[in-house]
Amino acid sequence: MKRIGILTAGGDTPALNATIAGAVVRANQLKVEIIGLIKGFNCLFNPRVPHVHLNPLYQEIPELDPTKGGTLIGSSRDYVDPDNKEGLDILESRLKKLGIEGLICIGGDGTLNGLQPIAERLPAVLAPKTIDNDLGLNYPSEPDEWARVNDTSAKSGYRYKRTTSNAVFDLDQIVNYATPGYATAVFVSAQGVERIRTTAESHRRIAIIEVMGRHSGYIALGTAYGRPDIILIPEQSLDLEHLVERVKHLYDLQKNVVIVCAEGMVDAQGNELGAETRSTDPSGNKILSGASEALGRKLIQMMGDKLFQNYRRAQSAREAIFIRKVGHTQRGGRPILFDRFHAAQLGGKAVELLLEGQNNVVATLQWSRSRGFHVSSFGANRFHDRWGHIHARYMHPSVYDPHLMKPSRTGIEYLLPIFTHAIGEDDMEHVRQTLFASGNLTQPYHSPNTDVNKRIRYLEGEIEAQVKSNGEAVAA
Ligand code: F6P
Secondary structure (H helix, E strand, C coil): CCEEEEEECCCCCCCHHHHHHHHHHHHHHHCCEEEEECCCCHHHHCCCCCEEECCHHHCCCCCCCCCCCCCCCCCCCCCCCCCCHHHHHHHHHHHHHCCCCEEEEEECHHHHHHHHHHCCCCCEEEEECCCCCCCCECCCCHHHHEEEEECCCCCCCEEEEECCCCCCCCHHHCECCCCCCHHHHHHHHHHHHHHHHHHHHHCCCEEEEEECCCCCCHHHHHHHHHCCCEEECCCCCCCHHHHHHHHHHHHHHHCCEEEEEECCCECCCCCECCECCCCECCCCCECCECHHHHHHHHHHHHHHHHHHHHCCCCCCHHHHEEEEECHHHHHCCCCCHHHHHHHHHHHHHHHHHHHCCCCCEEEEEEEECCCEEEEEEEEHHHHECCCCCECCCCCCHHHEECCCCEECHHHHHHHHHHHCCCCCHHHHHHHHHHCCCCHHHHCCCCCHHHHHHHHCECCCCHHHHHHHHHCCCCCC
């Protein structure tokens, strides 16, 4: 294999450039060319097929900086339809025209689903990424635990449901222990929690902090490092009475409460608090927004104004309870050491897998008590349930204590290997040296997109055809 394509798909993470860099470094050693496909699968739906050569003469281009968040080749949430044979034929012919013999997709569970029909046409592997930490399995037999039940309200007429598990949960058995991007998202969120705490303390307030993660509670779980009082995760339905009782107790004791709420949390009926609008992104993922607002409304109603007036701490519950979202700050910026290092290793592993002649496999980050972290691989077919669907990983119930509303002992054991040495000295030194640099005040921001743009090439022939039919070229 002499030429590999690489793309980044789905929501970005701070560690994507690190994965690309890891792949390029390994490709340079093996004398393989790497072509970056611009904006994920969208590149292959665009007749111009915008792409960039990432290692001319087997040297990485200078714009590729593993310490910079985001992705220099762009990302999109475009969906590959396995039933669109014609579309797949076009996609295949475009990759062939580019001389691409194997494809690396950097993505999560949605990307792995999209990769399935592609892997029937040319060798393709996945290097994992997602801040949600939901690409993987709690144990190898987990896909067999899914059942499909009829549901007339669902578009397809059915929905997937977890059945009771017979497997023993053991940290050594986790397939893909953590995904690049997760550690940095927790780093940002936990800092946010710490910062909100002191202002809640000063003003005798109750803070609800919403973190991302879609239907996965891993980011919320990790914010335990910022020492919130309560963590609410989507995998455990909300017990409002227990929550209010706990909040009242803490408020009485310490005059402030900090609650972390995952954006995908569900009420006692299993409905997402944040999915009021029921809209979806292009890949069909439900857009979640509003969990913290919904929770805030419930708390305001259940706690009432009297309590705050009696304490002489606020005029009303509305004044005392406030909501903040960590938002996209947890998905951006410089990746911390854990993410950078392992993302690069996984990128390198993806190249090796293709060169070994493997197809439709996932490069994974494994952890065991005896070996610590190491990269390995896992066949994509083993992620499929019986109907061929790949599900996002559920956070295992044993890592959370629903009574304490915090990580359980097992949850703590899960977090420790990831975070104990996750921050590099250079991460903090970077802040010290760069944030208040005087040049920041005088020089405008220089986006790597500006430079990468100059390197973008298009598929000839396709452009001419497009120009003829449209009268003008389509932008990348
Ligand atoms: O999947 C990553 C993620 O950041 C989720 O945690 C979140 O729900 C979603 O993407 C947000 O997507 P967007 O950036 O498109 O709003």
